[in-house]
Amino acid sequence: MTRTQTPDPPTHTSTPLLDIRDLEVQYRRRRTDPVLRASDHVSLRVDPGETVGVVGESGSGKSTVAKAALGLTPVHAGRIELAGRDITHLGPRGRRDLSRVMQVVFQDPDASLNPYLRVGRSLAEPLEVHGVRGAELLARVATALEQVGLPPEAAGRYPAQFSGGQKQRLAIARALIVDPQLVICDEAVSALDLSVQAQILNLLAEQRRRRQLSYLFISHDIEVVRYLSDRIYVMYLGQVMETGPAHAVTGRPAHPYTQELLDSAPVADPRVQRRRSEEAARRVRHQGTAAAAPPATGCPFAPRCPYAADLCRAERPALRPTGGGGLSACHFYPQWQTWHAQGLRAEGVPL
Numbered sequence: 001m002t003r004t005q006t007p008d009p010p011t012h013t014s015t016p017l018l019d020i021r022d023l024e025v026q027y028r029r030r031r032t033d034p035v036l037r038a039s040d041h042v043s044l045r046v047d048p049g050e051t052v053g054v055v056g057e058s059g060s061g062k063s064t065v066a067k068a069a070l071g072l073t074p075v076h077a078g079r080i081e082l083a084g085r086d087i088t089h090l091g092p093r094g095r096r097d098l099s100r101v102m103q104v105v106f107q108d109p110d111a112s113l114n115p116y117l118r119v120g121r122s123l124a125e126p127l128e129v130h131g132v133r134g135a136e137l138l139a140r141v142a143t144a145l146e147q148v149g150l151p152p153e154a155a156g157r158y159p160a161q162f163s164g165g166q167k168q169r170l171a172i173a174r175a176l177i178v179d180p181q182l183v184i185c186d187e188a189v190s191a192l193d194l195s196v197q198a199q200i201l202n203l204l205a206e207q208r209r210r211r212q213l214s215y216l217f218i219s220h221d222i223e224v225v226r227y228l229s230d231r232i233y234v235m236y237l238g239q240v241m242e243t244g245p246a247h248a249v250t251g252r253p254a255h256p257y258t259q260e261l262l263d264s265a266p267v268a269d270p271r272v273q274r275r276r277s278e279e280a281a282r283r284v285r286h287q288g289t290a291a292a293a294p295p296a297t298g299c300p301f302a303p304r305c306p307y308a309a310d311l312c313r314a315e316r317p318a319l320r321p322t323g324g325g326g327l328s329a330c331h332f333y334p335q336w337q338t339w340h341a342q343g344l345r346a347e348g349v350p351l
Ligand SMILES: Nc1ncnc2c1ncn2[C@@H]1O[C@H](COP(=O)(O)OP(=O)(O)OP(=O)(O)O)[C@@H](O)[C@H]1O
Pocket: 027, 028, 029, 036, 038, 056, 057, 058, 059, 060, 061, 062, 063, 064, 065, 220, 292
């Protein structure tokens, strides 16, 4: 049955669709290299009908969380449940029936479209796995194309005959054709021009309205994440820095790193943009840019944080409630907000 009702507003009392607890994923390129915790005790949940954004700059561990949920990288510790089922260490065979619950759209649509297959065949594949055949198969391919704004004739063409935006529409159609409950979008609009990005975001929002669909929406761009998300997780060097309702995280951030992401997001007004670029350059000269790995002790953001004090370099802050339904991993929340508003650094020193 196709889910076409308007989704109920998200509640936090139902069984989560995706429930990630204390996820730890480690990488080591060579045996002599130190271990890199690409996901360091990350807990994250997506409720039915909810869109959850994950934002952070390159290397913050966003894709690692997605890959762990999709079984594309080994999990060292923690637990991942999908609709109440433990999938933490599930192999490819056990995952076949998960495709009806969870699908993915990657940044590069070519990852999900075989260049040698006509589009209709690529779209049919996930349905055939579930035994759909004949007239029903053709009808569902045509409907899937229509839902993403492409004509039925598109089924007879090859991926190379489509633009980047159209290919991403096809990748979305392939993800939605099995009527999943959750779609993981990993930088799904990042490679597209701004105007095409907006069209794809609108398409995703429309599909969410038409089905009881949840997204785990991953992007380095906080403006893009803000547009779609009900709740947001902000990650830095493998750790969650802040989480909460999207309007709170983006309207009154509870962590200096979120503030930095918002301050460096592009804005339409060129004068504001120039001022922000100058401020960002000044900050980088003063504090440096992201390291590849967190410092051995303390807050991972401390080396870059304008409000960091000795405590931040010594002790890793736990995620603590902000009072507005969110959590912040900052020793100096909420004081830093006052320092920020007054243009001061830690403990009231001028910036
Ligand atoms: N297979 C791997 N082997 C070794 N290190 C890896 C591997 N995959 C990711 N990493 C490292 O783990 C860290 C987190 O990477 P991840 O791709 O999850 O970050 P991200 O926030 O999604 O950034 P990006 O958008 O650039 O991919 C990075 O330092 C990355 O270099």
